[in-house]
Amino acid sequence: MSADDLIELRDVEFGYGSRGVLSGINMRIPRGKVVGIMGLSGSGKTTILRLIGGQLKPTRGTVSVAGQKIHELSHDELYRLRRRMGMLFQFGALFTDYSVFDNVAFPLREHTRLPASMIRDLVLMKLNAVGLRGAAQLMPAELSGGMARRVALARAGALDPMVMMYDEPFTGLDPISTGVIANLIRRLNEALGATSILVTHDVQESFGIADYIYFVSAGVIVAEGPPHALRDSTEPFVHQFVHGETDGPVPFHYPAQPYERDLDLEGSR
């Protein structure tokens, strides 16, 4: 692992019982960069994030974050490291009983002994950065999907983490909200001096903000490179994915028995 890399996955395998999810994953995430992990639903992208966050342990291989093998850490060591990580969940995962203000204040209150007045100022600054200072007193149920995602972003960045992880941040958002979130991810990465990992299948937005992209299919990395190189890639899966083609290595039809047999037409011929 070079000094420039903040995170490294080496020869990682993971599965649930006999069902394999990831195999032979090698990945390097350099400091200060935005790295995208793209692939179909169920290809193992979120599992990679959970391995980096220490919520799952690899069945083989190593996952290193800031020079520490995350799966070998004790409970306390893992939680100490997580204080320097932020994660944006697919639908925000805001605490529904807390106001927007209290959601963003949560990590500050849990991990610092700052006076209430300073926490208030910090929370308002974080909310201002995502354009929601005026929504501080609203409850999560009163927010739109895009606003909830922005609040979650403010909360994830509350402790100025060294690494930000985004799990499908654009899912279910309108084009304006998608653009706002993409812009914020890039801006926050630069403002915090953080490293960002972006799990998504949104080609347009991720190609616009990522420095480097890994393509994952069926648990293995099938392609990697900077966005401009992948856009012109001739690798069949990447080409189908990037251009949204309906048929290719990923077939339109789910595997099934012959159509005639399903319709009971074989005997009538």
Added chain:
Amino acid sequence: MIGVLDRALRRIGHLVVDGVWKLGAATRFTGYVLARSADSVRRPQLTLNEIYFTGTLSLIIIIVSGTFVGLVLGLQGYETLKRYGSSEALGTLVALALVRELGPVVSALLFASRAGSAITAKIGIMKATEQLSAMEMMAVDPFARVLSPTFWGGVISMPLLAAIFSAMGVFGGYLIGVVIIGVDSGAFWSQMQANVDLREDILNGVIKSAVFGVAVTLIALFEGYDAPPTAEGVSYAVTRTVVTSALAVLALDFVLTSFMFTGV
């Protein structure tokens, strides 16, 4: 024939293996809840919030039910005692029935259906909407921050609710026996005072309700934590909490009563 037998044996085998797995998971879960209890002591506000959620919000149902149970006990007790010419023992009958048996058991059943179901739904939804995962990723242990305080909140609330239930029941019995029917007030209270033993009756009732509090709260927490992250999964978990808790309370009541009151 062999095929049917084979399928039946496989089914039984799966049920046994699933049961053992779940028992193991529940035991490990209980271990985590207890091991992460330090925050519940260090930050009493967390536990107090849960006492409000499980206890204070259950007060209305406990007070109303306790009063009605007392009213019925007063009526039934008076009718029975009158046949033996000992209607002045009504206070003793009402109090003993409540502190030894009905107070802990009925309030535990009500606690399971009001607070237990609420705990399961809350934890199940927090898990389904990734709030517990978000907490973990913010380096806040959900066991220390949510599950342990809820457990201790339930354990502390349950004996208090049972005591309030019994007190309201005695009040109901007094209302029917003394105020409505006309049993002598002095006899009602003095017989109760003379025949209800602090250790034998009241303390044993408190122990019972504390054990029920542990059982119901643990079942509710585990079912919520173990629920599949879907609307249907959470709804089944809530049902399982109420049913399993009710059965556990009745079974534990038999075991505890056997030890406490018959010297087994």
